[in-house]
Amino acid sequence: MSSSPTADDRFQRGLEVLDQIGGPNGRAVVNSLADIAPDLGRFVVEFGYGDIYSRPGLTLKQRQIITIAALTALGHAAPQLRWHIDGGLTVGLTPAEVVETIIQVGVYAGFPAALNAITVARAAFADRPEAGNPVSESDIRPEETGEERYQRGLAKLDEVDGDAAEHIFAALADTAPDLARYIVEFAFGDVYSRTGLDLKTRELATVAACTALGTAGPQLRVHLHGLLNVGGTREEAIEAIIQLGGYAGFPAALNAITAAREVFAARE
Structure with a gap:
């Protein structure tokens, strides 16, 4: 029967992952806690990297x-x-x-x-x-009309969230229909389409x-x-x-x- 990992097992595993991510300076933050909260440093390594990141x-x-x-x-x-x-x-x-x-x-x-x-x-x-x-190649389309941008946003919203567009418009129709349009145009037409x-x-x-x-x-x-x-x-x-x-x-x-x-x- 295999035994559960010890705190030292978790700590060593965490250090290995910490080194993978942080490189030569990966342990600097943990070492900086040695004079005031060494146990917090150990928790960061054991739990954050030994348990979660691994x-x-x-x-x-x-x-x-x-x-x-x-x-x-x-x-x-x-x-x-x-x-x-x-x-x-x-x-x-x-x-x-x-x-x-x-x-x-x-x-x-x-x-x-x-x-x-x-x-x-x-x-x-x-x-x-x-x-x-x-800086990657720009996805901004300065020649695009507002309606083209809106339709691209609708298509991307449908791809990601299915019928969410209907719920957005239904929820905002009586108070802030322009907000619904901005969600489609900006969030999905501009950002999600990048x-x-x-x-x-x-x-x-x-x-x-x-x-x-x-x-x-x-x-x-x-x-x-x-x-x-x-x-x-x-x-x-x-x-x-x-x-x-x-x-x-x-x-x-x-x-x-x-x-x-x-x-x-x-x-x-």
């Missing part, structure tokens, strides 16, 4: 996308966001993918959160010029952002459906939420699991 349900690149999205949405963790942007580059994300993730989260957390995250990303890229150019990330990755980032925000339960349910609609699995959804327990806290993760349970039941 789980097989997502790749390290996916986990870094999820963490960058969540920390961007939270808006108050610039040092941790910087560390995870660096970590994303180390495990194979391109600067353009990092920027695209931040743009995606801007739809849900707002432009100030996105602008603050871009400031953090700019500093990370300046220190890692070998990672490449953060080529920098595939739809599954966009939905993973969105689930992470809505979980971290903690105030977007209905939208989280819509995007859990969306993740499943574009090729994500229930296991990936659950893994993303479990990971957020370490970054947005257990209450946020528990609320998101409740939302996921409802979504899964509705699809059966």
Whole structure:
């Protein structure tokens, strides 16, 4: 009979993952806690990396996308966001993918959160010029009419969320129909239609952002459906939420699991 892993097993496994993500400076943050809260440093390694990051349900690149999205949405963790942007580059994300993730989260957390995250990303890229150019080919279509943009948004919304467009318009028709149109034109016509990330990755980032925000339960349910609609699995959804327990806290993760349970039941 195999025995359960010990704390030392978890700690060593966590250090290995931490080194994969953080490279030569991966342990600096943990070491910096030695004089005031060494047990907190150990918890970060054992739980955050030994237990969570080492789980097989997502790749390290996916986990870094999820963490960058969540920390961007939270808006108050610039040092941790910087560390995870660096970590994303180390495990194979391109600067353009990092920027695209931040743009995606801007739809849900707002432009100030996105602008603050871009400031953090700019500093990370300046220190890692070998990672490449953060500016991908522009997806903006200056010659496009408003109606063409709107129709592209409707088509993308239908691809991601199915009949969500009908619910959006029904909910806003009597109070703010222009808001519904902006959701279609901007969120889906402009942002979701960009080529920098595939739809599954966009939905993973969105689930992470809505979980971290903690105030977007209905939208989280819509995007859990969306993740499943574009090729994500229930296991990936659950893994993303479990990971957020370490970054947005257990209450946020528990609320998101409740939302996921409802979504899964509705699809059966």
